[in-house]
Amino acid sequence: MQQIPLSNWSLKFVNALNFIAKILFAATLFASLVAAVFSIFGGRIGGIELQVEWRLVAPAVLSLSAHFFGLILICSRLVSILTYLNKGDPFIPDNANKLREIAIILALLEGFRYITKGITALILNIFGQIETGTVNISLAPNLVAWGAVIILFLLSQAFKEGARLRQFEQLTI
């Protein structure tokens, strides 16, 4: 089978991204633990009193964790797709399913972003605004993200059709 250098480099890049996402996910979980400790017990680092606004930190950490977790899931699927591409044949039903899964993960992450914003707004409404000012929360749709979701769904359909044609071609004697 022919080796495609670009996909080979892409595979290495996605593997590296996957590794970084895992580290960031772990770091976010650790940060949420530290933030929780500081918000409950208060904290002092180097003589500076640290005030953690849990009303903002909690939803933000939740959102970040979800995004890094989503990135890990997306990267693992991209690795699988690029591995098949490296082998020379990306048109297999599994790749179509993986692309659809990536689209669903992206859509869920985007949906989760609105949920965390809603939670933040709810928390601020119930417990009051932060002392240092007010927080404006916008629920405007991210057209780039939704565009990517639509394109990925279309790509998955194209791969599904490609896989069907490839199978047809293999069974043409």
Place this chain on the structure above:
Amino acid sequence: MSLTELAQSIDITLANLSILKTGKARAIRFSTLSNLCKVLKCQPADILEWVDGDDET
């Protein structure tokens, strides 16, 4: 004539001949059909039969 000899004479693999024989093939090239008829000394109608049923299979 054995299947191996037939496969060699019409220039397809034994695996592909098996796919043809078992009816799993989705399509057949004119060149393959032509070679088959040439080797077996027959007409396409002698080896092809239309059966009413599901078009997808």
